[in-house]
Structure formats: structure tokens, C-alpha cells
Amino acid sequence: MNDTLPITLQVNGHAHAIRVEPRKTLSDALRIDCGLTGTNVGCEHGVCGACTVLLDGAPVRSCLMFAVQAQGRALRTVEGLAQGGNLAPLQQAFIDHHALQCGFCTSGFLMLATGMLERNPTIDDASLREVLASNLCRCTGYQNILRAVAHTRDALRAGTVKNVDGAQATATSQVSR
Amino acid sequence: MKAGAFSWHPAHTLDEAVTLLAEYAPHDGRVIAGGQSLIPSMALRVAFPAHRVDINGVDELARVIVDGDDLVIGACVRHAAFHVPVEPGPLGRLLTQVVHDIAHDPIRQRGTFCGSLANADPASEWCLVAATLGARMVARSIRGARTIEAADWFQGIMSTALAEDELLAEVRLPRLAGDARAGFYEFSRRAGDYALAMALVAYRDDHGTLRDVRIGTGGVEVQPRRIAQAEAMLEGRALSEEAIAKAAAAVSAAVDPLEDVHTDATYRRSLIGTAVRRAFAQAAA
Numbered sequence: 001m002n003d004t005l006p007i008t009l010q011v012n013g014h015a016h017a018i019r020v021e022p023r024k025t026l027s028d029a030l031r032i033d034c035g036l037t038g039t040n041v042g043c044e045h046g047v048c049g050a051c052t053v054l055l056d057g058a059p060v061r062s063c064l065m066f067a068v069q070a071q072g073r074a075l076r077t078v079e080g081l082a083q084g085g086n087l088a089p090l091q092q093a094f095i096d097h098h099a100l101q102c103g104f105c106t107s108g109f110l111m112l113a114t115g116m117l118e119r120n121p122t123i124d125d126a127s128l129r130e131v132l133a134s135n136l137c138r139c140t141g142y143q144n145i146l147r148a149v150a151h152t153r154d155a156l157r158a159g160t161v162k163n164v165d166g167a168q169a170t171a172t173s174q175v176s177r
Numbered sequence: 178m179k180a181g182a183f184s185w186h187p188a189h190t191l192d193e194a195v196t197l198l199a200e201y202a203p204h205d206g207r208v209i210a211g212g213q214s215l216i217p218s219m220a221l222r223v224a225f226p227a228h229r230v231d232i233n234g235v236d237e238l239a240r241v242i243v244d245g246d247d248l249v250i251g252a253c254v255r256h257a258a259f260h261v262p263v264e265p266g267p268l269g270r271l272l273t274q275v276v277h278d279i280a281h282d283p284i285r286q287r288g289t290f291c292g293s294l295a296n297a298d299p300a301s302e303w304c305l306v307a308a309t310l311g312a313r314m315v316a317r318s319i320r321g322a323r324t325i326e327a328a329d330w331f332q333g334i335m336s337t338a339l340a341e342d343e344l345l346a347e348v349r350l351p352r353l354a355g356d357a358r359a360g361f362y363e364f365s366r367r368a369g370d371y372a373l374a375m376a377l378v379a380y381r382d383d384h385g386t387l388r389d390v391r392i393g394t395g396g397v398e399v400q401p402r403r404i405a406q407a408e409a410m411l412e413g414r415a416l417s418e419e420a421i422a423k424a425a426a427a428v429s430a431a432v433d434p435l436e437d438v439h440t441d442a443t444y445r446r447s448l449i450g451t452a453v454r455r456a457f458a459q460a461a462a
């Protein structure tokens with residue numbers, strides 16, 4: 001029963017061939033076996049949302065899936081947001097609006113909001129609040145997270161940014177050093 | 178915490194799923210659907226099954242279809258499928274309203290309608306819908322298929338009429354009449370939490386006279402149910418605030434409320450009356 005199974009996870013466009021026990025959660029496999037520690041694990045039972053990743057484009061709690069169940073699916077984690085040295089517009093908006101303090105919840109919120117805005121780039125304020133209520137943040141009081149995400153939505157609508165993630169990011173979102 | 182060890186048996190067809198269940202159910206084998214109730218309870222070590230029959234790869238169960246007077250919801254249909262109406266009538270609209278009170282968006286992307294019915298949490302929104310509208314549950318095993326009425330399905334807190342080797346293959350929800358009105362109201366302390374009390378009502382307004390009145394309660398008792406005496410007070414009567422207030426009071430009197438550290442029986446009894454009144458107000462709006 002403690003046997004491991006060989007699986008391949010497709011994460012941010014890269015294949016990770018790993019061996020896992022069936023009981024290993026997707027979050028643990030991403031962190032431990034794929035070495036992608038950007039996905040955080042808080043509660044491990046579905047309440048906090050720190051572990052949110054995109055599964056075929058939809059935000060899911062990666063602690064509430066077993067890694068064996070994610071074979072053949074396209075996974076995206078926070079490591080995949082910045083591209084070619086450019087932060088994603090959403091990441092830059094989090095910095096600009098002070099949408100994080102300790103940062104523990106941030107990768108989960110970024111993936112939640114990325115999935116939400118890709119699905120519905122013109123989402124209204126009430127629905128945006130409802131979706132963002134999925135995850136917990138112990139620091140910010142949420143208002144600045146709401147502002148950062150609403151700002152990105154408005155920029156998408158105005159056409160000043162093209163994608164939620166880092167692809168074709170605008171020059172202003174260069175990673176500052 | 179981490180889940181205990183188990184063997185994983187992915188099924189690709191309905192036949193394969195029931196065959197695997199027949200083989201492993203006697204050895205502590207159970208279904209895994211969306212995993213959104215099961216994996217938390219495995220992580221908390223409340224559940225530690227030896228075998229898991231995974232139905233997520235069974236495409237034939239991922240369909241929601243209209244079949245005559247029924248809406249047929251397969252075992253792999255996720256909560257998120259109801260974010261848009263799956264049926265053009267009042268039922269489709271009702272389900273789209275109700276789904277937003279179930280957990281949070283990412284949990285709705287994985288959790289299934291049938292999984293909620295199999296889990297039978299007293300505060301499950303889909304269980305309330307099934308009990309109030311008279312759903313029929315279709316159970317499949319290698320022994321064949323059988324249909325279980327909602328009134329027989331629920332057997333107390335998190336327990337149902339489903340046998341260990343049976344798969345809940347689909348739920349058949351009767352469609353509401355085109356002129357039916359339905360209303361739903363739930364109270365919970367934080368968005369996404371399980372309800373402390375919720376009510377679902379449906380009726381037809383026949384030139385000011387109420388017909389086919391249904392009043393269901395959830396989250397209040399060990400299982401959701403219709404409150405016949407309150408329905409009878411409104412059936413064939415004119416719709417009025419006083420009549421609804423009396424029926425709501427009858428609901429409060431009829432229930433045997435659950436209690437927990439935050440919520441005593443007196444509070445839940447009062448809350449369900451309010452929920453019934455607000456569900457009617459919502460139906461009329």
C-alpha cells in the first residue's frame with residue numbers, strides 16, 4: 001500500500017517525471033518532488049487557499065487533490081507567472097497596491113485571481129469580491145488585494161495590458177532590482 | 178496533517194467503476210469523486226480508507242442532461258457546472274442561485290453534486306434541493322441499478338440508503354413547472370461556511386392562489402426535509418405576508434434543531450422561521 005507510482009506532472013509547460021505514493025497531495029508533490037516551493041501550504045484541509053494552483057485553467061486547492069489525479073492535466077503555479085524577466089501585470093499590481101505583507105497567502109491569491117480574470121476579464125466588483133473571499137489573508141485586511149486585482153481587471157479592459165500572466169507584459173512591469 | 182496510505186484504483190468507465198467497487202468495498206474501499214469532503218477528512222485522519230475507487234476519469238458520468246421532466250446530473254458533474262443555468266426554466270435559475278452558497282469557487286471546480294448527496298452533510302445545499310424537490314437517486318452496482326426516493330435516501334447525519342458497493346451514478350431532479358417560483362435563503366456566519374439554517378421554497382401562483390407548495394429546511398436538523406404541516410397551511414390559499422408568517426412559525430415549531438457550541442436550539446428554531454420568510458420573499462421578487 002505504501003508503493004510509489006511513476007507519474008508525470010506538466011507544470012508551467014515543463015514535464016516533471018516523479019514517483020509518489022497515492023496519498024501524496026498535489027501540493028506536496030509540487031513542493032517536494034518538483035521543487036516548486038512557491039505554492040504554499042497552510043491548513044492542508046481546504047480552508048485557507050494558500051495552495052491554490054491552476055488545473056487546466058481553473059483555480060483549485062492543491063491540498064485537496066492527490067498528485068496521481070493530476071496526470072495529463074496542465075498545471076500552473078506562481079513560478080509560471082513572470083515570463084522573460086517580466087513580472088506579470090497582476091504581480092506588479094500586488095506590489096503597487098501593497099497587496100501583501102508577510103506574503104504567505106500571496107501565491108494562492110495570485111493564482112486564484114489569474115484563473116478568475118482569464119475566465120472572465122470583465123468580472124463585476126461583486127463577483128470579484130465573492131471569488132477573492134475564497135482565500136484567507138491574516139495580514140492585509142483584503143482591501144489592497146481587492147484593489148490590485150480590480151486594477152488589473154481595469155487595465156485588461158482598457159487594453160493597457162494584454163494578459164493576466166507575464167506573457168507580453170508591458171515595459172512598466174520589468175522586475176526591479 | 179497527511180492522509181494515511183491507500184491503494185488507488187482509477188476507473189475509466191461506469192462498468193469498471195462498479196466492478197472495482199464490488200471488489201474493494203468489502204475491504205474498506207470507497208469512491209473518491211471531487212475529494213472536497215473526503216480529502217479533508219483523510220487529512221484530519223477522520224477517514225483512512227484502504228482503497229479508493231477514483232471516478233474522475235469516467236467521462237460518461239460528467240454529463241448533465243434534460244430528459245423529459247427530469248434534469249439528470251451524472252456523478253462527475255462539478256458544482257461549478259451550475260454557475261450558469263443548466264436548464265432554461267426556473268430550476269436552472271434556482272440551481273445557479275444556490276451554487277454560490279456552496280463553499281468557494283476553487284472548491285466548486287472539483288466538488289460534485291452527487292458527492293454532496295452521498296456525503297449527506299445536514300447543511301449541504303444540494304441535499305436540501307434534492308429533499309425539497311423530490312429528487313430520485315440512481316444507485317449502480319454489479320447487482321444492477323435501483324432508484325431511491327429522496328424521502329428514503331437520507332438516514333441521519335452523513336448517512337444514506339446507499340450500500341457500500343453501490344455508486345451513486347446519477348441524481349434525477351424533477352424540473353419545476355414553467356410558471357413555478359422558487360426562493361432560497363441561507364444564513365452562515367462567514368461566506369463559504371456551512372449554513373446554520375437554510376430554507377428552500379417553491380410554488381405556483383395560480384391567479385393569486387398558491388399551488389404545489391414545497392417548503393424544505395436544511396442545516397437545522399440531522400437531515401433536510403419538507404415540512405408538510407407548513408405546506409398544508411399555504412396550499413390553495415392566497416399569498417399574503419400573514420399566511421407566510423404563520424407557515425414560518427409552523428416550521429419553527431416543527432423542527433428538532435441540532436445544537437453546537439455556537440448555536441443553541443432556540444436560536445436555530447428562530448433562524449429557520451426567518452429563513453423561510455426570506456425564501457418566500459425572494460421567490461416573489
Ligand SMILES: Cc1cc2nc3c(=O)[nH]c(=O)nc-3n(C[C@H](O)[C@H](O)[C@H](O)COP(=O)(O)OP(=O)(O)OC[C@H]3O[C@@H](n4cnc5c(N)ncnc54)[C@H](O)[C@@H]3O)c2cc1C
Pocket residue numbers: 045046047207208209210211212213214215216217252278279280281284287288289290291292293295296298300301302303339343344345346369370371372
Ligand atoms: C472549505 C470547504 C467548505 C465547504 N463548504 C461547503 C458548503 O458550504 N456546502 C456544501 O454542501 N459543501 C461544502 N463543502 C463540501 C463540498 O461541497 C464537497 O464537494 C461535497 O461535500 C462532496 O463532494 P465531492 O465530490 O467532493 O465528494 P468526495 O469528497 O469525493 O466524497 C465525499 C463522500 O461521498 C462518497 N461519494 C462521493 N461521490 C460518490 C458517488 N458518486 N457514489 C458513492 N459515493 C460517493 C465518498 O466515498 C465520500 O465518502 C466544503 C468543502 C470545503 C473544503
Ligand code: FES
Pocket residue numbers: 040041042043044045046047048049050051052061062063064
Ligand atoms: S493548504 Fe490548501 S487550502 Fe489551506
Ligand code: FES
Pocket residue numbers: 099100101102103104105106136137138139140
Ligand atoms: S500577506 Fe500575510 S497572510 Fe496575506
